[in-house]
Amino acid sequence: MEAAQSDPAKFDALYELQFERVYAFVATRVRNRATAEQLTSEVFHRALANLPGYEWRGVPFAAWLLRIAANAIADQFKRAAREFPAPDDPPEPAADLDLQASEIRAIEHRAQLFRLVGQLPEVQKQVVYERFVEQRSIREIAQRLGKAPGAIKQLQLRAVQNLRAQMAGGHG
Amino acid sequence: MAKRSLAEQLDEVLQAMLVSLRPRPEEAPDRNLAALMRVAQELRELPREEFRATLKSDLQRRAIMSEGAAAPPARTGKAQAGAVHYQRPGLTSITPYIIVRPAAQFIEFLKTAFEGVERMRMPAPDSSIMHAEVAVGNGAIEVSDGNEQYPTAPAAVHLYVDDPDAAYARTLQAGATSFYAPTDDHPSGDRWGAVKDPFGNHWYIAKPRGWTPRPEGLRSVQPYLHLREAHKMIPFLEAAFGAEAMGVHKSSEGAVLHATIRIGNATLEIDEAHGEFQPMPCHLHVYVPDRDAVYAQALRAGATSIETPQDKPYGDRAAGVKDAWGNSWFIATHLGR
Incomplete structure (x- = not known):
């Protein structure tokens, strides 16, 4: 913290610590x-x-940081309401500035999961990004990685099992 | 029923979840699978790796700039093309690059008149402004004092604001002169007023009413080019940038009364120069997925080269061309480092 205050270039160390938390919240x-x-x-x-x-x-x-994020989200909802008024849509959840303890726990849980993805074996990690972020089909991923569809399904299973085991370990 | 492997079962429920708009997956048949599905559900929100890396490098650069230290070293051209989003965060496909002097005073004008927020300022060694970026609404305006290669060039900008009357009044207080006060009688159907600021820029200050072209949301900032033989600009932009004309209104003689043209996720407007609204050759900053290709296309479409594609120390690869009307186009792809 002190480092970042005296030297903005050290901000990236804080970024490494906080990115997943902020993203998970948003x-x-x-x-x-x-x-x-x-x-x-x-x-x-x-x-x-x-x-x-x-x-x-x-x-x-x-x-x-989460306070800044809550404000940014509230601003975004105001902008969106102004630019695209859509009376038929359900209202967006109100940006409550006071985070409940349960919500903090959920954010921490999700941030931890995001970090753990980075520690998966390379090919499992690849499958996770292809499947969940890029939303590619098993067949497409199989072609891209040069593997059989069955192998991709196995890798997908291992990745999710690994993450599940580590999350369970982390939470006792 | 034949027993399927856990991998098959997981994929089946997962596939259903990924194509569903429902916030929660169907209840999985067994407990083991249900636990895996809870993890999978959260993975849907996993951030993109490229986004994480791009934002980090952007912050590092910002931090270095605010320290006034040297910019990070340039990278070689071909690295990781396509691995990062091609637009610099905070900018859209088209941003007016306004070169006026003194740029510092112009930035103050943007803050006072349009509630602009200064996002970045890079001083030149002589303490003039080499480059600055001011957010206005959901768009941005880039600003510089310029140099010999890039001389002063005020521009015309169409701004969408919440309250055009208040913004118009603030521009006058800040030294602008009026073309006309906001009126509901503008042909666009928008409430629309027009001023010239002390630096020579035109501002068309409007509030949208009814239909407006909105490729991905209404853009607050749209460059407005008054041109001679404006109709020839449309095929040029189509050929050079893969632009799309979204609404072209012509007079009975074929003069362009107004056209909105989309490039990527932003728009610009053109019309045939008339009355007080004469050509103002200006600078435009355009982000494209492949600047080298667009640079070549622009030259084939009749532009002349100002600068061949080069890696810039600020993390873009950029080139410059001038069109037949004298406008300069900075064609860039953000490299993300």
């Missing part, structure tokens, strides 16, 4: 990937711009 509130990316980007840019002022606030860095 992604629970907005369902659209492009918006989630835009807001996550906005949060870190705002945080970088405001680091010198941070020391005045007596809250942990993660909470401060």
Whole structure:
């Protein structure tokens, strides 16, 4: 923290620690990937711009970031309501600035899962990104990775089992 | 029924989940599978690796710039093309690049008149502004004091704002002169006013009413080009940038009264120069997936080269061309490092 305040270039160390948490939070509130990316980007840019002022606030860095994120999400809902008023759609969830403990736990859980994906064996990781992020079919992934569809399904299973085991371990 | 492997079973429920719009998967048949599905459900929100890396490098660059230290070293051209989104975060496919002096005062004007938010400022060694970026609404305007290669060039910009009357009044307080106050009688159907700022830029300040072209949301900032023989600009933009004319209104003599043209996720507008709205050759910053190809296409379509494609120290690969009307187009692809 001190390093980042005295040297903005050290901000990237904080980024490594906080990226998954912020993204997990934003992604629970907005369902659209492009918006989630835009807001996550906005949060870190705002945080970088405001680091010198941070020391005045007596809250942990993660909470401060999530507060910035909650504000950015609220702004986004206001903008969206203004640009695309759609009375037939269900209302977006209100951006509640006070996070409940249960929500914090859910965010931490999801952030941890995202981090663990990065530690999977390379080919399992690849399958996870292809399947869940790119939303490719088994057949397409099989072609891209030069493997049989059955092998991709096995890798998919191993990856999810691995993640499940590690998450269970992490939570005792 | 033959017993299928767990891998098959998981994939079956997973496939159903991935193609479903429902927030939760169907209840999985057994407990073991249900636990795996809960993990899978959360993986749907997994962030893209490229996004994570691009944002990090963008923040690093921003941090370095705000320190005034040297920019990170240039990279070689072919690295990771396609691995990152081709637009620099915060910019759309088309951004007006306004070169006026003193740029610092112009930035203040943008803040005062249009509630602009300065996102970036890079000083040149002589303390003039080499490059700055000001967010306006959901778009941005790039600003520079310019140099010999890129001289002063005010521009015309169509701005969508929440309250055109208030924005119009603020521009006058900040030293702009009025073409006309916001009116409901503008042919676009929008409430629309027009001013010229102290730096020579035109601002068409409007609030949308009714239908407006919106490729991916209404853009707050749209460059507006007044041209002689404007109708020839449309095939040029189509050939050079793969642009799409989204609404072309012509007079009975064939002059373009108004056209909206889309490139990527943004639009610009053109019309035939008339009255007080004469050509103002300006600079435009265009992000494309493959700048080298677009640069070559632009030359084939009749543009002349200002700068061949090069890797820039700020993480873009960029080229420059000038069109037959004298506008400069910076053609860039964000490399993300």
